[in-house]
Amino acid sequence: MGRDVGFGVVGCGVVAGYHINGILETPGARLAAVSDVVEGRAREFGERHRVAWTTDYHDLLKREDIDVINVCTPNGMRLPLAEEAAQAGKHLVIEKPIAISLKEADRIIATCARMGVHLMCIFQLRCGRAAMALRKAIQEGRLGRIVLADAAIKWFRPQAYYESAAWRGTWAQEGGGALMTQGIHTVDLLQWMMGPVRAVSARMATLVHRIEVEDTIVATLTYATGALGVIEATTAAHPGLPAKIEICGDRGTAALEADQITTWQVEGMERPVDMGGGSEVGKAASDSKTFGAEGHRAQITEMVEVVRGGKRPTVDGPEGRKAVELVLAIYESARTGRTVELPLK
Incomplete structure (x- = not known):
């Protein structure tokens, strides 16, 4: 062409x-x-x-x-x-x-x-320099055996955000709240770095906003590798904190916030240069208009x-489907009160 x-x-x-x-x-x-x-x-x-x-x-x-x-x-x-x-x-x-x-x-x-x-x-968010470098370190075994892998999306959206469009905050048109719309970015990064999740157990609530969907949700995860983890997501945490991923292994621990490495303690490995200053891709903790391009x-x-x-x-398509499946499994567990195994049937 x-x-x-x-x-x-x-x-x-x-x-x-x-x-x-x-x-x-x-x-x-x-x-x-x-x-x-x-x-x-x-x-x-x-x-x-x-x-x-x-x-x-x-x-x-x-x-x-x-x-x-x-x-x-x-x-x-x-x-x-x-x-x-x-x-x-x-x-x-x-x-x-x-x-x-x-x-x-x-x-x-x-x-x-x-x-x-x-x-x-x-x-x-997969395009962030620090995110790519952290995933590479995990894949190369630099952190050893991963035992914990967590994500926290403690963001804030005012009620006016949900009232700005009729589809926002509805199960039928938004498909969920803090996890499906805001948290799914970080959920995708977590599963991209860690691989498949085998089972989830979750609780959700609508604590602050006048909406159908959840504004707060917590899930515990069991990965296919045997590692455990937690996902927390909310749009009710004022003023909003950078989304965070924390990976702990038996040879090191690393934390990623808004595409910046904030913790890097790994045996025998200095913090890589390209895991430094980060980029603008992960910044939207209090306003959906503040993501970098x-x-x-x-x-x-x-x-x-x-x-x-x-x-x-x-x-x-199959890659984009993975985070949706994990989010839906978490919602199913939160609704039923039961542990849900993946892949969903």
Whole structure:
């Protein structure tokens, strides 16, 4: 493909800005059009970026200059768009989570495979320099046998955040609360570093916000390796702390906060240089608009390479599905009061 790869963004909410910035900052990528069911938002995004805009995403699916559709619609509204886009021969970049049920995720994955189009899921925290370096250290056995692997997402969102859109805070359209929407980034990092989880036991509550879904949840984990762990997630911890992952092994301990290594005590190994200053990818403890754009830009850059035939997406459909399955298992345990084994049946 000699020309720039054309992108069309569907859904002009907060997260669309990260996708668009990633497209505009990526050599070989071109923003062709945007769409939103709310005319004012579609018009504002289109005019700001000087591209075509529409309230009907089917207009984007018909355009020959659009190779990739960026799905930035609410969590529970992604399946029809994703399937139709794949059937129209468009590659997909889907903001996390890929879907709010495994049935929907599997349909999207299967449709993309059947139509021969590529599917990328956004989990931009994997692109952080410190996160990649910590995972490499774990894989190389530098921390020894891992015994504990924990994640804490103690963030804050005001009630106004949930009231800013009718779908927020609902099981039907958001698919969950603090864990599915905010915590899933760190959940993905944890399972990416540690591998599969074998069983979970959880409790959840809605303690502060007037919403259907949880604003606070705690889960204990048993990994396939035998290691144990804890996930804590909330959007009710004022003013909001950096998300944290802590890995403890019999030869060392490391902690990651917002893509910065804050603890590194490993036998015979100095803290690697590239685990230092971190990046902007992990910062959104008190405001969803404060994420850095580096991670989205890195994934958009990879998608350009994918479309041009150079590689497959690193975070493809099956990879994006893993964090959703773990989140859903935690919810099932919290609802039933029972330990839930994975993979889910």
